[in-house]
Amino acid sequence: VQNRLDAVINLAKRRGFVFQAGEIYGGSRSAWDYGPLGVALKENIKRQWWKTFVQGRDDMVGLDSSIILPSAVWQASGHVATFTDPLVECLQCHKRHRQDHLEEAFEAKKGRAAASMEEITCPDCGTTGKWTEPQMFSGLMKTYLGPVDNEAGQHYLRPETAQGIFVNFSNVLTVSRKKPPFGIGQVGKAFRNEITPGNFIFRTREFEQMEIEFFTAPDDAPEWFDRWVEACWSWFVDLGVDPANMRRFEVPEDERAHYSAGTIDVEYRFGFQGSEWGELMGIANRTDFDLSSHSKASGKDLVYFDQATGERYTPFVIEPSFGLTRSLMAFLVDAYAEEEVPNAKGGTDTRTVLRLDPRLAPVKVAVLPLSRNEQLSPLAREIAGRLRSLWAIDFDDAGAIGRRYRRQDEVGTPFCVTIDFDSLEDGAVTVRERDSMAQTRVKVDELEAHLAQGLIG
Ligand code: ATP
Secondary structure, three states: OHHHHHHHHHHHHHOOOEEEEOHHHOOEEEEEEEOHHHHHHHHHHHHHHHHHHHHOOOOEEEOOOOOEEEHHHHHHOOHHHHOEEEEEEEOOOOOEEEHHHHHHHHHHHHOOOOOOHHHOEOOOOOOEOOEOOOEEEEOOEEEEOOOOOOHHHEEEEOOOOHHHHHOOHHHHHHHHOOOOOEEEEEEEEEEOOOOOOEOOOOEOOEEEEEEEEEEEOHHHHHHHHHHHHHHHHHHHHHOOOOHHHEEEEEOOHHHOOOOOOOEEEEEEEOOOOOOOEEEEEEEEEOOOHHHHHHHHHHOOOOOEEEOOOOEEEOOEEEEEEEEHHHHHHHHHHHHEEEEEEEOOOOOEEEEEEEOOOOOOOOOOEEEEEOOOOOOHHHHHHHHHHHHHOOOOEEEOOOOOHHHHHHHHHOOOOOEEEEEOHHHHHHOEEEEEEOOOOOEEEEEHHHHHHHHHHHOOO
16 A cells, blocks of 8 residues: 555656645755645635535635734643643654654554553664653744744744634624524644654645634534534545545544544545554534633633523534645545556556546646647637636647546546547547546537536536
């Protein structure tokens, strides 16, 4: 499976889905840049998420809050005090690691928990059991605003988008005329000073999240929690992720965030070395911790008064928290396939194909004139031009047609439209479907309608 993951990473780099940040200066593992196909895929994931969870629901509204927030927010949220992780340093090679990550990796490999750090081997130099005592380390990223770098100007970059939602709870409640149960969704960047970023875009210091904070009456929280677990699971499956590659992990009480009354992680089989599985997203019952804390710290009353029942309560929060960049990685890994297909010489070739759901595919249709030709090219360009107002279109007239099909298959383009010499006579083109490779002759006049059937959403 590691080879498969390597193949996906290789494809992602080779075809410009993902580049290393600052690559010409040697690169950084902290962050990655998304190339032409990567940004299109990421936008499509975001759009589907927004359509399903915000636009598509009567009980949800959207928000886009700022990345930099005053320290007071992070003090009230508990991040300044508790967003810390135990760090250990290898006495041999002096590389630092998060103790909990080392322990998780040990358990994934050996099938049991380590009795102590004595048993744990340094992943960098292979030395076993030589560790410093753990030290707590803050994962918050700091920045200084204003002319002087001092305490007063110190702000934090958000480590999650959630707090921006909580501090706007009352604003949104007033303007949206919603009442619990209702939720607020937001997509955006988050920053964490991760000690060991790695596994490609799985763990980075700069990443993107898609989060929902769903506010309910306290008694209704458990039921909404279950509903949200189902809704999140179904979103991935509906967009084509094989449920056999997903599992739910109920986080035990001692591993949960301090505010959580229940957390379920949805894990995906990424195929890492050691442990194949990694957290894709999590759903937590955050109780009334956030709104109560911000009420207390800000002095602004965030209690909800239900006029219909006369009840007063601080809403409980169910939080489905998705990693956008992690989801992108899961969609790529899940869509990746290599298969044997017949070739023109009566033998077989191996083709790489990304079976991305058409809604996610970065390019929807490739327009391919059979050859570069005075008559074919203008017609093909005209067709491409028309389709471009509807979908993301690629135009490619260089090289053998078989090779051009392969280039489109490996980036997941659902349809190729080929214009050949017959097209000049019969006003029809060949539409090739990615997965079945079936070819259909379609009249140019009917092309849009034909493609639209396969490109819904
Ligand atoms: P982990 O245990 O992997 O560090 P976490 O439990 O701290 O993750 P949450 O705080 O629950 O993660 O964050 C919600 C989601 O945000 C995660 O499920 C993941 O998809 C995404 N996420 C968190 N940290 C990172 C990161 N460093 N890089 C990329 N995505 C991340």
